[in-house]
Amino acid sequence: AQTVTQSQPEMSVQEAETVTLSCTYDTSESNYYLFWYKQPPSRQMILVIRQEAYKQQNATENRFSVNFQKAAKSFSLKISDSQLGDTAMYFCASQNSNSGYALNFGKGTSLLVTP
């Protein structure tokens, strides 16, 4: 079974600072994508960033970047210059090709950005 583990239930960061959210995964897929999703208090899940496993270069999207360590099966999210609007639940997810590439989510990390 594929598993995604987020070991930090809650984190806090001050505005303008940098924070890193951790994620480890286990998969038997040969090619796969990994994702970070954001779920603000209003509930709608939004894709933050994704990484294709065979690409060695770490993905970046503006203030969001990942540190993808394939051998260690680690996929952390770094948020630079944190903003109040970054306050949300963050979910790490992998895909399962046996289920139409449905998403396997971790339990999430609640991030609070303080002034």
Added chain:
Amino acid sequence: ETGVTQSPTHLIKTRGQQVTLRCSSQSGHNTVSWYQQALGQGPQFIFQYYREEENGRGNFPPRFSGLQFPNYSSELNVNALELDDSALYLCASSKGTGPSYEQYFGPGTRLTVT
């Protein structure tokens, strides 16, 4: 472009009843996936529909069933509701079912079973 919509927003049902949740996919999307998100947990995959056919199923009992219509909107039906079915139900649509297709989520339906 209209995003993914879900109805109703909230509903309350009694144990043993049946419920139908609805999802309208984003324009141009032919795949809908349903997820159950219990309080404080990550979403769990229920099943996926691709071009009106079930294309994958998670570890949920048969009383969870679904349907996809020719316009690619979808329904999730749950029979014989149990207290543990109380959760946020999310649907997500995508342009296809391969690994590169991004899933776009709706706002969810909050189901409370009493």
